[in-house]
Amino acid sequence: MHRRVGWLNVHAALVFAFLYLPIIVLIVYSFNGEGVGGFPPHDWTLRWYRLLEEDDALWSSVWNSALVAFAAVILSILFGLPAALALDRTQFPGKAIFRRLVLLPLILPGIITGLSLLTLFVTAGMKLSLITVAIGHGTALISVAVTEISAGLQKFDRQQEEASRDLGAGEWYTFRRVTLPNLKLSLAAAALLIFTLSMDEIAVSFFLVGRENTLPIEIWSRLRRGITPEINAVSTLIFVFSLLTIVLWYKLRRSAPHE
Amino acid sequence: MYSRSYRRVVTVPPLLWVTIFLLVPYAFLFCFSFWQVRSQNVVHEWTLSNYVELIRSPVYVSVLLRSARIAASVTLLALLLGVPLAYFLSVRARAKNVLYLLVIVPLWVSYLVRAYAWKTILGNTGIFNTLLQYFGIVHQPVELLLYSPFAVVLTLTHIYTPFVFLPVYASMEQIPKSLLEASRDLGASATRTFWTIVFPLALPGIFAGATFALVLSLGDFIAPLLIGGPGGIMISNIVVSLFGAAYNWPLGSAISFCMLLLVVGLITGAERLEKRFRDGGE
Numbered sequence: 157m158h159r160r161v162g163w164l165n166v167h168a169a170l171v172f173a174f175l176y177l178p179i180i181v182l183i184v185y186s187f188n189g190e191g192v193g194g195f196p197p198h199d200w201t202l203r204w205y206r207l208l209e210e211d212d213a214l215w216s217s218v219w220n221s222a223l224v225a226f227a228a229v230i231l232s233i234l235f236g237l238p239a240a241l242a243l244d245r246t247q248f249p250g251k252a253i254f255r256r257l258v259l260l261p262l263i264l265p266g267i268i269t270g271l272s273l274l275t276l277f278v279t280a281g282m283k284l285s286l287i288t289v290a291i292g293h294g295t296a297l298i299s300v301a302v303t304e305i306s307a308g309l310q311k312f313d314r315q316q317e318e319a320s321r322d323l324g325a326g327e328w329y330t331f332r333r334v335t336l337p338n339l340k341l342s343l344a345a346a347a348l349l350i351f352t353l354s355m356d357e358i359a360v361s362f363f364l365v366g367r368e369n370t371l372p373i374e375i376w377s378r379l380r381r382g383i384t385p386e387i388n389a390v391s392t393l394i395f396v397f398s399l400l401t402i403v404l405w406y407k408l409r410r411s412a413p414h415e
Numbered sequence: 416m417y418s419r420s421y422r423r424v425v426t427v428p429p430l431l432w433v434t435i436f437l438l439v440p441y442a443f444l445f446c447f448s449f450w451q452v453r454s455q456n457v458v459h460e461w462t463l464s465n466y467v468e469l470i471r472s473p474v475y476v477s478v479l480l481r482s483a484r485i486a487a488s489v490t491l492l493a494l495l496l497g498v499p500l501a502y503f504l505s506v507r508a509r510a511k512n513v514l515y516l517l518v519i520v521p522l523w524v525s526y527l528v529r530a531y532a533w534k535t536i537l538g539n540t541g542i543f544n545t546l547l548q549y550f551g552i553v554h555q556p557v558e559l560l561l562y563s564p565f566a567v568v569l570t571l572t573h574i575y576t577p578f579v580f581l582p583v584y585a586s587m588e589q590i591p592k593s594l595l596e597a598s599r600d601l602g603a604s605a606t607r608t609f610w611t612i613v614f615p616l617a618l619p620g621i622f623a624g625a626t627f628a629l630v631l632s633l634g635d636f637i638a639p640l641l642i643g644g645p646g647g648i649m650i651s652n653i654v655v656s657l658f659g660a661a662y663n664w665p666l667g668s669a670i671s672f673c674m675l676l677l678v679v680g681l682i683t684g685a686e687r688l689e690k691r692f693r694d695g696g697e
């Protein structure tokens with residue numbers, strides 16, 4: 157017994173080290189005067205953060221990403237919520253295929269989602285812009301919305317709805333006053349998750365982006381041009397921000413199964 | 416129990432949206448794959464030549480084989496890292512939630528930035544090379560660390576290990592603790608308990624996780640471009656260049672459509688296996 161725990165502990169410690177090594181390197185090097193060269197880092201500085209402050213192109217890409225992420229949240233929940241309800245409570249021909257189709261982008265490499273949408277937009281004569289990126293993210297992330305909301309629906313006590321109906325409330329009244337409040341936490345968790353996933357999405361955006369860049373595309377184009385330590389600084393900031401959202405998401409998710 | 420209008424409102428809009436923005440685009444991809452390029456224009460003449468070229472050209476076949484090799488290595492490594500980690504967490508009593516969060520936090524750090532951090536680690540003046548030289552193991556920086564299939568496998572393993580961990584952990588959490596206690600009380604060693612009870616019951620999660628790692632690493636083009644170098648090019652990189660500078664959308668579509676079919680096939684296969692083991696386990 158004792159030996160197994162020892163072996164597993166060592167393995168777990170190594171895996172955690174492997175998972176966190178790049179993140180630690182990223183944070184440490186964001187304060188390194190020499191940028192990304194040299195080990196061990198020395199000459200600590202805040203220069204890269206100061207440079208970041210004046211980098212208008214980068215900030216406008218952050219703003220673009222936030223806009224896209226916001227639109228993606230709206231789109232994916234607008235269609236994900238009814239889709240989850242449809243899968244949970246209705247029968248229609250082709251339901252199994254519909255379920256598979258909706259959930260496919262969850263596991264499909266982004267390149268296929270991106271390219272297939274690109275062929276659609278080009279054929280339809282639509283100009284690539286932040287709108288096409290938002291449609292791409294929104295469509296791909298319906299899968300996440302459906303998964304999160306379905307999980308909420310499974311834990312949901314259907315008798316509350318029946319009671320509401322028996323007491324004479326209409327279907328839509330029941331939906332607004334019983335179903336929706338019960339799904340509140342699942343919806344919030346889904347929104348948070350979709351927002352962060354969209355902020356970081358690159359493969360779909362890669363093919364659908366127009367002249368205005370999202371943050372990952374902006375970072376990508378800079379990385380391709382050469383190594384810029386500023387990227388470490390902005391990533392560190394995003395990491396801190398993500399850490400806060402993830403803790404929030406986790407709390408929401410854990411408190412979702414309220415009976 | 417639900418009225419007709421309710422059912423209509425929840426089914427029609429998502430059905431329409433998904434048809435227009437998922438199903439129709441796949442159909443377009445399919446059509447493009449049978450068209451051809453003539454003097455820098457895609458002409459709508461139906462032909463099988465793209466698929467023929469795919470099978471005939473040694474370049475595509477060898478890149479495809481390399482991609483499959485890389486994806487298989489990533490899947491195996493991610494399983495070796497993720498499954499014991501999930502077991503470690505599931506048998507723990509304390510600090511479970513914190514550890515769970517610790518596994519998924521890296522998922523929230525930009526994919527791009529983590530891939531790029533490996534570049535810093537593996538580069539000529541990076542941590543690995545500096546340490547290797549410091550301990551006198553090598554005298555010249557090892558160039559092969561970066562810009563190689565090895566670098567791609569390492570980075571993708573890093574990225575997809577949490578994807579393997581999550582479903583495996585979820586299925587291990589569903590194993591009744593009484594089973595483990597019974598096994599221990601009957602005198603089975605921890606290793607034996609793992610292989611005869613935990614592993615078979617966690618198989619559905621393991622299949623799900625392995626599918627994630629396999630499919631997503633097979634379709635990746637960011638890590639190979641960033642740290643793979645010429646020797647680390649994968650099939651998606653070819654697609655990217657066919658849709659970009661090489662301007663051959665039909666051929667690119669043919670490759671993408673094959674990938675789509677492969678993915679759907681893999682998912683269906685994994686689901687079958689999952690189901691079989693889930694039903695068999697009960």
